[in-house]
Amino acid sequence: MILDYTEIPQANLGGGLQDTFELFARDFLEDLGFEILQHPDRGADGKKDLIVGEVRKGVGGKTIIRWLVSCKHYAHSGKSVSDTDELDINDRVAAHKCQGFLGVYSTLPATSLNTKLHGYGDKIEHEIYDRERIEKELFKHPEGLKLARRYFPISIEKYITQTPKPVKIFNEATAINCEYCGKDLLTTKNGIFVVLSDQNEQKISRSGKKYNPEKYIYFSCKGECDLRLDAKYRAKGLWYTGWEDIDDLMIPTLFLKNIMAYLNQLSDMEFSKEAHEKMKDLYINVFPHIVRELTEEEKERVGSLMEFGIF
Ligand SMILES: [Zn+2]
Incomplete structure (x- = not known):
């Protein structure tokens, strides 16, 4: 899971504000292509349910399916949404002249709720967007990611740091x-890049040079x-003398270590002009990948190399 749903404040904490999770659900469903027919209302007394429409195209033309949306934000307690959290689903759907029931949950539906929904059979349609399905949908396209960034800024920031992309x-x-x-x-x-040498070992020529x-x-x-x-x-x-993982070179710390090692070698080893050009090419091309922070995984890799005295 990338998204931490507790970034969205708990519902009903007063202050006269709409529940943020309801607003998120509205924006999320709109992003999925649902039309918002009735917005969740402000304030405790005039509480209105969210109703969304889905346009279905068939041979007989367009039909609009009305969905009654139920938002449950239990991420802070972590409890799943059970059948007793969703009372009178049938009546609520009928009262709003809807054809379907749509749950948007920041946790998971409990088995009891799934059983209850399946029990309705063909009478009403039902869809549940739980925490995993929501995340999957949001990460499908850039607009969803933008929406996720608005409601889950910390989670997305973390995600970007941990899945680096080369800078332009x-x-x-x-x-x-x-x-x-x-x-x-x-x-x-x-x-990998492989280092070769034109001699197996350093030789001393007959002239003593x-x-x-x-x-x-x-x-x-x-x-x-x-x-x-x-x-x-x-x-x-030309004989093999050593090799390095190019992936290691894409880790900021190891990139620097490798450049230093190369510079040190230059003082007492001959690199062919071509080899030198290749090393420059390597550093230049890897550079956009390493101008950034280390990911957690890379910190571990660097740590384990240090343990073995390689670094
Ligand atoms: Zn190949």
């Missing part, structure tokens, strides 16, 4: 492509693509 810094979307299959490794969660092996880089998917690329480079006399 460059005109074009960034990508790092697998050298074998071409897939964008910034989206596959399966990408130290020879630093030159480094090469390739980007690849894990598995099959990596095997193929490894074979290709091996045939050219």
